[in-house]
Every structure is written in structure tokens, then in C-alpha cells.
Amino acid sequence: MARDRCGVLLVGLTLVSMIASLYMTFLWAPTERTMGDVQRIFYFHVPSAWVAFFAFLLVFVFSLAYLVRRNKRWDNISAASAEIGVLFCTLVLITGPIWAKPAWGVWWTWDARLTLTLVLWLIYVAYLMLRHYMPDPERRATFSAVLGVVGFIDVPLVYFSIRWWRTQHPQPVMSGGESSGLEPPMLATLLVCLGTFTLLFFALLRIRLRLQRLREEADEIQDRLEQTA
Amino acid sequence: MQWLFAAFAVVWFALFLYLFSLDVKLNAVAKEIDGLKAKLARGKD
Numbered sequence: 001m002a003r004d005r006c007g008v009l010l011v012g013l014t015l016v017s018m019i020a021s022l023y024m025t026f027l028w029a030p031t032e033r034t035m036g037d038v039q040r041i042f043y044f045h046v047p048s049a050w051v052a053f054f055a056f057l058l059v060f061v062f063s064l065a066y067l068v069r070r071n072k073r074w075d076n077i078s079a080a081s082a083e084i085g086v087l088f089c090t091l092v093l094i095t096g097p098i099w100a101k102p103a104w105g106v107w108w109t110w111d112a113r114l115t116l117t118l119v120l121w122l123i124y125v126a127y128l129m130l131r132h133y134m135p136d137p138e139r140r141a142t143f144s145a146v147l148g149v150v151g152f153i154d155v156p157l158v159y160f161s162i163r164w165w166r167t168q169h170p171q172p173v174m175s176g177g178e179s180s181g182l183e184p185p186m187l188a189t190l191l192v193c194l195g196t197f198t199l200l201f202f203a204l205l206r207i208r209l210r211l212q213r214l215r216e217e218a219d220e221i222q223d224r225l226e227q228t229a
Numbered sequence: 230m231q232w233l234f235a236a237f238a239v240v241w242f243a244l245f246l247y248l249f250s251l252d253v254k255l256n257a258v259a260k261e262i263d264g265l266k267a268k269l270a271r272g273k274d
Contacts, residue, residue: 041232048240214259218261221265
């Protein structure tokens with residue numbers, strides 16, 4: 001019962017903050033001088049990237065925990081988190097080019113940030129494929145935990161790529177040196193959108209974990225049926 | 230403006246599609262559990 005209340009509260013909060021984010025993104029945040037309205041893509045491009053990074057961080061932490069403790073629950077959280085991470089990383093790779101075309105004149109360029117983000121996406125798609133095609137649960141959990149730990153190396157590379165190499169991608173807007181920074185209303189909108197996407201991540205994670213629990217319950221009953229037969 | 234709405238539509242479409250696929254899978258597993266439980270009960274009788 002308490003779990004249900006928590007879920008309802010989470011979904012409710014997510015919906016309310018979604019409405020606030022939409023209002024702030026389209027009506028409240030000022031229009032950027034050089035790019036115009038297309039810059040508003042920033043308010044869901046950056047939060048999508050943040051959620052993808054956060055999801056892959058959870059995959060890293062829970063994969064490591066699984067390798068140490070061999071607790072199936074940690075493996076389940078890693079799997080669910082990776083799936084949602086891939087979803088948001090896909091959104092980054094789609095909304096980025098949609099923004100790049102009017103801003104840079106090209107859909108895609110093979111610079112460090114973009115290429116490493118594509119590599120990140122490929123790593124976690126490989127992670128999901130590994131989970132899908134490996135039949136033995138023990139081996140699947142161990143192999144994917146190793147990939148979940150090793151694959152995370154690309155996350156800091158993606159994050160720092162715009163500081164380490166000269167790239168077409170803009171420099172960080174926060175703590176990126178003297179020329180970086182956002183107008184207060186833009187910063188407030190970004191922070192609200194970051195909060196919304198984080199809430200959305202946890203709401204999706206709850207649903208995805210529920211699916212996993214039901215799947216395990218079905219497998220257990222199936223085993224009992226086979227034993228009684 | 231059309232670029233902004235295109236990006237926005239992609240985000241909503243992807244989220245909707247993912248939620249829809251989760252819902253379909255949840256319903257399928259719930260139905261499977263009901264069927265298996267009924268089978269198990271029949272076996273015990």
C-alpha cells in the first residue's frame with residue numbers, strides 16, 4: 001500500500017513538473033538572440049543527456065554491486081536502468097542533429113563529443129543485446145555486469161570531450177570558464193527541466209522493475225508447474 | 230520553430246512508445262501469471 005502511494009506520488013509529481021517544464025520552455029524562458037526559438041531544444045536535449053548519464057552511472061554502480069554480492073536484485077536494477085538510459089541517449093542523438101541542422105548547417109559532424117556519444121549508445125545497445133540473447137541467467141548477469149562496468153568509461157569521456165578537444169559542439173554552459181553561463185530565467189528553466197527528466201526516469205524505472213518482478217513471478221510458477229508435472 | 234516542434238515531437242513520441250510497450254508487456258505477463266496460476270490450481274485438485 002505504501003509502495004502504491006509512493007508510485008502515485010511520483011507519477012503525480014512528474015506530471016506537475018512536466019507541465020511546469022512545458023510552460024517554462026515554450027512561454028517563460030526568453031528567446032536566445034542568435035539562434036532564436038530553436039535554442040529551446042536545449043531544455044530537453046541537455047536533460048536527456050543528463051538522464052542517460054545518470055542511468056549509466058546506476059548501471060555501473062549496480063553492476064559492480066552484483067559482481068561483489070551476486071544479488072539478483074542489483075542485476076535487475078542495472079538492466080532496467082540500461083534500457084531507460086538507451087532510450088534517453090537515443091533522444092540525445094535525435095534532438096542533437098535536429099538542433100545542429102539549423103544552427104550549424106549540418107545534421108552531423110564527426111567531432112569528439114558527437115562521436116563518443118554515438119559510441120556510448122552503441123555500448124549500451126550491445127549491453128541490451130547481450131542480455132537479450134544470452135539464455136543462461138547466471139552468465140547473462142555476470143557478462144552484462146562486466147560490460148556495465150567497463151562501458152561506463154565512455155561517460156566521463158563524453159562529458160569532458162568538449163574541454164579536452166576542440167569540437168564543434170558548444171562549450172559547457174555551466175562552470176565552463178569565463179564565456180560560459182546562462183541568463184537566470186534560462187538557468188531556472190534548465191534546472192526545472194533537469195528535475196522533471198530525473199523524476200520521469202524514476203517513474204519509468206519503477207514501471208520497468210515491476211515488469212521484471214512479474215516476469216520472475218511467472219518463471220517461478222512455471223518452474224513449480226514443471227516440478228508437479 | 231518547426232525544428233523545435235520536430236525535436237519536441239520526437240521526445241514525446243519516444244516516451245509514449247516506450248510507455249506503451251511497457252504497458253503491453255505488463256499486461257501480457259499479468260495474463261500469463263493468471264493462466265499459470267489457474268493451471269497450478271487445476272493440477273492440485
